[in-house]
Amino acid sequence: MIRVMLADDETMVRVGISGILASVPGIEVVGEACDGAEAVELAQRHRPQVALIDIQMPKLDGLSAAEEIRRTVPETGLIILTTFSQDEYISRALRIGTNGFLLKSGNPYELIAGVRAVAEGGACLSPKVAARVINSFGGERRTRSDLALRRVETLTEREREVLALLGAGLSNADIGRRLFLVEGTVKVYVSTILTKLNVRNRVQAAIVAYEAGLIGDTT
Secondary structure (H helix, E strand, C coil): CCCEEEEEEHHHHHHHHHHHHHCCCCEEEEEEECCCCHHHHHHHHHHEEEEEEEECCCCCCHHHHHHHHHHHHHCCEEEEEECCCCHHHHEEEEEEEECCECCCCCCHHHHHHHHHHHHCCCEEEEEEHHHHHHHHHCCHHHHHHHHHHHHHHCCHHHHHHHHHHHHCCCCCCHHHHHCCCCCHHHHHHHHHHHHHHCCCCCHHHHHHHCCCCHHHHHH
């Protein structure tokens, strides 16, 4: 059972998202918060596998709440779920080490898939957010691509295969099935990849995979 906590200051939004998740077998909503401070408290109390957090909330904004949850409950996967996709929010979310960034305007199936992916150790980005990350961060596109390629050159062939599948949003279990590896071995590969690429989390590693052109290698 995937245990999820939801934080949003709009009651109707909480009811809607909670209803979507509650209708899915294998997902349980264990707490709902209406402000950032309550979100931190509930995460510390329930220690959910996934926390869905809005950005603009009273008492403590969602990104500050996510940062505190990351510090005090590091095992909880963090997904920012919001109507705002400004570059500054995306950039800060990535620096904090969130596992996903989804837009409320997205398809409910995107939300469900994102929760499952993060619960299994994966990552998720709304397609619109992924496009902005790839096209907007780090300067001129060709420069980013060249830098990403140089970083990927430090990886072994198998590590590049794992990175490509990670970038495509696959969980450790899915990567293991695709490459005929046990999940523990995949975890070791992922840890080594993060270290070699000098990135904090799977989302940042996925961005490197996109910029290096590895995603097309997953078919």
